[in-house]
Amino acid sequence: MTTLPPTDWRKLQNGSDIRGVALEGVAGEAVNLTPAVVTTLGQAFVTWLAHTTERAIADLTIAVGRDSRLSGPRLMAAIIEGMRSLGCRVYDFGMASTPAMFMSTVTPGFACNGAIMMTASHLPFNRNGLKFFTPQGGLGKQDITAILAIAAAGEFPASTAPGIVQSQDFISVYAAQLVQTIRQAVNHPQCFEQPLQGLKIVVDAGNGAGGFYAAKVLAPLGADTTGSQFLDPDGTFPNHVPNPEHPSAMAAIRQAVLDHNADFGIIFDTDVDRGAAVDAQGNELNRNRLIALLSAIVLKEHPGSTIVTDSITSDGLTQFIHDLGGVHHRFRRGYKNVINEAVRLNATGQESWLAIETSGHGAMRENYFLDDGAYLVSKLLIELAKSKLSGRSLTDLLAPLKEPVESQEFRLMIQQEEFQAYGTTVIEKLQTFAATQPGWQLVPNNYEGVRIACQSPAEDGWLLLRLSLHDPVLPLNIESNVAGGVAQIQQTLLGFFQQFEFLDLAPLTTAP
Numbered sequence: 001m002t003t004l005p006p007t008d009w010r011k012l013q014n015g016s017d018i019r020g021v022a023l024e025g026v027a028g029e030a031v032n033l034t035p036a037v038v039t040t041l042g043q044a045f046v047t048w049l050a051h052t053t054e055r056a057i058a059d060l061t062i063a064v065g066r067d068s069r070l071s072g073p074r075l076m077a078a079i080i081e082g083m084r085s086l087g088c089r090v091y092d093f094g095m096a097s098t099p100a101m102f103m104s105t106v107t108p109g110f111a112c113n114g115a116i117m118m119t120a121s122h123l124p125f126n127r128n129g130l131k132f133f134t135p136q137g138g139l140g141k142q143d144i145t146a147i148l149a150i151a152a153a154g155e156f157p158a159s160t161a162p163g164i165v166q167s168q169d170f171i172s173v174y175a176a177q178l179v180q181t182i183r184q185a186v187n188h189p190q191c192f193e194q195p196l197q198g199l200k201i202v203v204d205a206g207n208g209a210g211g212f213y214a215a216k217v218l219a220p221l222g223a224d225t226t227g228s229q230f231l232d233p234d235g236t237f238p239n240h241v242p243n244p245e246h247p248s249a250m251a252a253i254r255q256a257v258l259d260h261n262a263d264f265g266i267i268f269d270t271d272v273d274r275g276a277a278v279d280a281q282g283n284e285l286n287r288n289r290l291i292a293l294l295s296a297i298v299l300k301e302h303p304g305s306t307i308v309t310d311s312i313t314s315d316g317l318t319q320f321i322h323d324l325g326g327v328h329h330r331f332r333r334g335y336k337n338v339i340n341e342a343v344r345l346n347a348t349g350q351e352s353w354l355a356i357e358t359s360g361h362g363a364m365r366e367n368y369f370l371d372d373g374a375y376l377v378s379k380l381l382i383e384l385a386k387s388k389l390s391g392r393s394l395t396d397l398l399a400p401l402k403e404p405v406e407s408q409e410f411r412l413m414i415q416q417e418e419f420q421a422y423g424t425t426v427i428e429k430l431q432t433f434a435a436t437q438p439g440w441q442l443v444p445n446n447y448e449g450v451r452i453a454c455q456s457p458a459e460d461g462w463l464l465l466r467l468s469l470h471d472p473v474l475p476l477n478i479e480s481n482v483a484g485g486v487a488q489i490q491q492t493l494l495g496f497f498q499q500f501e502f503l504d505l506a507p508l509t510t511a512p
Helices: 035-053 074-083 100-103 141-151 172-184 212-221 247-259 287-301 315-323 335-347 373-389 395-397 419-434 485-498
Strands: 016-021 062-065 090-096 114-117 129-134 163-167 201-202 265-266 275-279 306-309 327-330 352-356 362-364 406-413 439-442 452-456 462-466 473-480
Touching: 016 114, 016 141, 035 062, 035 074, 035 114, 035 129, 035 141, 062 074, 062 100, 074 090, 074 114, 074 129, 074 473, 090 172, 100 114, 100 129, 100 172, 100 335, 100 373, 114 327, 129 406, 129 419, 172 373, 201 247, 201 335, 247 275, 265 373, 275 373, 287 315, 287 352, 287 362, 287 373, 287 395, 287 406, 306 335, 315 327, 335 362, 362 373, 373 395, 406 485, 419 439, 419 452, 419 462, 419 473, 419 485, 462 485, 473 485
Parallel strands: 062 090, 062 114, 090 163, 201 265, 306 327, 306 352
Antiparallel strands: 016 129, 114 129, 265 275, 352 362, 406 473, 439 452, 452 462, 462 473
16 A cells, blocks of 8 residues: 555545646646646546445556646556556547547447546646546546645555556547538538538637647548648647637637638637637627527427526527527536536436536537537538528528627625625625615526526616626626617626625626
8 A cells, every 4th residue: 555645635626627837827826737747637536436346446448638737648657557557457548539538438448447638628728627428428626626636635555556648639530520520410411521621610729638629520522621620739838728609719710710711610629629610701709699599400300308507598589499499508617517407408308408608618419418518510521411402501591690789797805705695695685675676576497596587678688697606706697688788787786786895896887
């Protein structure tokens, strides 16, 4: 048995992931995700997996992949060595995507017992982290807590012989699966092999791990990918934040589409579990528009399906889904929350084929409820190809969607150590206050914070106030169907919030 020096492992947990600082270079951020720490985490995962599956460590096969982060190669070597030292087989996938790592556990010929993706999603260059998978899906918060407890104990089974490490080009296997999915779904006799022929599609990978999509998915399908950008992995992320929600990222892909007269644009986050798109006119297909587009596709394939989304989706989206014969189930923020709710609904007999957040995290029942940006984009491309063959436009599907005139989010900091109790009090008092306001009405069946319909002619919108899960923040979302409506709701709320001395109201009083 090996005993390791004590470490505060709990600080590495970030919900169902592990996140930490892997590189120096940012003031006030001390490195806590070192090669030694990662070696121990790999050993802890193998130990946990052997226990939960009741298998000998020597019988386990674990796949490891990484995104483009500068710390990736060194940390990946450390985690591989840690697991190999305990006797299991390790597949080194090199550059990979988070969805591909899960797929390695269910793909014939690999069927890994577990998989690890080294990524910190869109966070800055100095961060890194770990996402864990088994054939049942991504690990949950309790699993991560258990793995960290094993790491903290630092006691691992002795190995009679080290395991073997094999390099595998799994991203090509994963890409080939996407190619086959698109071919079979379009299924047109005149262009079966190349259903995207005649379409110019540009990809922006943000210098993350998604560059493979242009050469390994789009090109075999016949698409012209001229104008694709930032495909080369670069952990300094020199061109824009690798986050499809960020304005600079969307501006970059919009401009690329317009500059190259493309039919479609695709953008991924660093590890490709999220994606967004742009139409031929440079219009963004993200947030409510992305959810609406995918909902329209899903409801054609599965009439009556429930679409599970996070809490900040618009009223117009609800009406859009309802008019297509679907059910909109607005749930809590957090992609795991949304996915788990869809899984729960299916278990009760209520069919749900799509679970998606406005952030772009989306998962489909047909694809293991895996939040896979490349798979969601592939669903859009299937519809794009079908639309072209029938003389339509993909975005014709969005014609009935009523979008808000104004939409804004304010993040109100709670300057109080016991922020959760304080934030809960603010939310409770807002419910009471809302009952006194003309035209304000609490929205029923709300699963997070308080959502209020603001129905006066000058407001014509809604607000949602909720408490962040981990941070001392009350995010406030306001939408309105009339010009000036957000400011009107904002002004009413400012008067209410001024009674709370530990609430920073600067975001509400500063002009945008």
